[in-house]
Amino acid sequence: MKCTVCGDEIRGKPYTFSYKGNTYYFCSPMCMAEFKKRPEKYIK
Ligand SMILES: [Zn+2]
Numbered sequence: 001m002k003c004t005v006c007g008d009e010i011r012g013k014p015y016t017f018s019y020k021g022n023t024y025y026f027c028s029p030m031c032m033a034e035f036k037k038r039p040e041k042y043i044k
Contacts, residue, residue, distance in 0.1 A: 001014060001025055002025075003025065003026050003027035003028075003031050004024040004025060004026055004031070004035055004042050005026060005027075005031035005032075005034050005035050005042055006027060006031055008027050009027075010025060010026070010027045011027075014026060014027070015027070015028065015029060015031070015032045017032055017035060017036065019035075019039050019043075020043075022043075024042070
């Protein structure tokens, strides 16, 4: 599983955030915060 923001492989428990009915995974709280600032940038 890869981080939605930075693309790094996630080791251990991912940080998750649900947005518009989808769940996204992150390697760190910083990546999750970045996603929350600009979600449209990371959604394909
Ligand atoms: Zn990341």
